[in-house]
Amino acid sequence: MPLRHALAGVLILLGLVQQILAFSGIVLLPHGVGYALWLATLLLWRDIPRRTRWQAGALAVIGLGLLIVSRWHYGAPVAWPTVTSGNTYVVAMLVGVSFIGLIGNLSGSSRPLGRPVTGRRGTAGTWLGVHLLGTILNLSTVFMIGDRLARRAPLTTPQLLALNRGLSSAALWSPFFASMGVVMTLAPSMEYSRVLAIGLPLALASGALTTFELSRRFDLTEVAGFSLSPRSLLMPVAMAALVMLFHFQLTPELGIVSIITFLLPAVALASNLPAGPRWTWHRVRQHTLTRLPAMRGEIALFLSAGLLTLGLSTLVAAATGSEWRLFAHFGALQAVISFLAIVLSAVAGLHPIIGVSVLASMLDLRGSEPTLFAFTALASWAVGTSVGPLSGINLSLQGRYGISGYRMMRLNLGYALVLSALVVGAIMLLDAWL
Incomplete structure (x- = not known):
């Protein structure tokens, strides 16, 4: 293992520790x-996949360029020491979530997850x-279940599509x-309960649509699937209950983002301590040196x-005197236009986080608008990552199982169109409810 990988893993862990300490008011180093x-x-x-590296590099250069233009052309105040802080809350959460792999046997046990x-x-x-x-487990679940199915035979197209859509719709x-x-960072006043009331049924509709469509397009007679057992559900349900306990009591x-950031690593450590401090240290060290550096692509993209968001928002504020907004009011029509624009940008190869971040920088959300914006952003993310050839899930399937991200895009176009129609209806329903 190169020394820079080990050093990078330690730095990522240090970033997480600093974020957790900040929750209690302890700041080791500002920013x-x-x-x-x-x-x-x-x-x-240099180890980031080339496409992701070019995309992240372009975003960083453009964002930095916008900040320079804002400062030197418009005279806008730019707090340069803080420019590295964009999306660090989200990245810290992703790093914290990665520790879920240290709980129980999820880090590599051969114990089956269920009978196919x-x-x-x-x-x-x-x-x-x-x-x-x-x-809860995010992208790692695709590999856990996909690798288990691949033990019997190379994954088929229906299996890959089910993996893709199952994760993206979450x-x-x-x-x-x-x-x-x-979304919670961009619209902290959103009402999660209303988003949940609309988003969960829509996700279940995605599952029904996937099952119906794949059974019509493919012969599933010999296609192996995954069967959940109560034991498989115990940990996700328990973790969700813990998060809600901390959040409300x-x-x-x-x-919720902050709670997840410190709670999941804490639970991971607590689950390993009964085996002894030496075992716990070994697993944390292994995770730091191997798993954390492997997150380089997503960390680079989010940072x-x-x-980019900071640069764009600073430039828009400087050029317009903080008065220009993309929409004077963010209602159903504006939400639908925004949703379609972000999904189309995902098809063109941009990660939905870019569209969501850019949109947020050009809005002034008031009243109930943050909730509508939140659902619009989440829906565009769900559809965009399923169909986007360069999304994290499709790049991961390509790297792990050899299916082209562009082929996944073509196979998912029909699904994306139907789900988009359902999203448009859900946006109108939520707008009327608000």
Whole structure:
């Protein structure tokens, strides 16, 4: 292992620790979280997949350029020491969530997650398994379930599509997803309960649509699927209950993103301590040196998108005197236009976080508008990541199982169109409800 990988892993862990300490008012170094994460990203830059590296690099350069233009052309005040802090809350949450792999046998045990079944029931089980476990375990769930299915035979197209859609649709409602972290940061006054009431049924509709469509397009008779067991559901349900307990009772002053950031690593450590301090130290060290550097692509993308958002918002404020907004009012029509624009940008190869961040920088949300914006952003993320050829899920499937991200895009176009129609209806329903 290169020394820079080890150093980058330690820096990423240091960024997480600083973020957690900040929740209790302890600041080791002002803006130190951003410094640590950006330095780790620079150390790992050459190892980031080329497409992601070019995309993240372009975002960072554009964002920095916009800040320079804002400062030297418009005279806008720019707090340069803080420019590395964009999206650090989200990145810290992603790093914290990664520690879930240290709980129990999830880090590599050969214990089966469930008995594979075939046919429509198996495909529905794959979607549901990835969806439910993925609400907390995120992208790692795709590999857990995908690798298990791949033990019998190379993954087929229906299996890959079920993995893709099961995870991407969780963005519609899961409080543990990066999408929710971004949205809660951009619109902190959103009403999560209303987003959940609309997003969860829409996610279930995605599962029904996936099962119906795949059973019509493919012969699923011999296609192996995943069957959930109660034991598989125990950990996600327990973690969700813990987060809600902290959010409503123990630490109500903290948002869900902050709670997840410190709670999941704490639970991971607590689950390993009974085996002894030496074992716990070994697992944390292994995680720091291997898993954390492997997150380089997503860390780079989120940090760069944060820099772009800061640069764009600063330039818009400087050029317009903080008075110009994309929409004077953010209602159903504006939400639909924004949703379609972000999905189309995802098809063109941009990650939905870019569209969501840019949109947020050009809005002045008031009253109930943050909730409508939040759902619009989550829906565009769910649809955009499923169909976007360069999304994290499709790039991961390509790297792990060899299917082209552009082929996944073509296979998902029909699904994306139908789900988009449902999203438009849900936006109108939510707008009327608000």
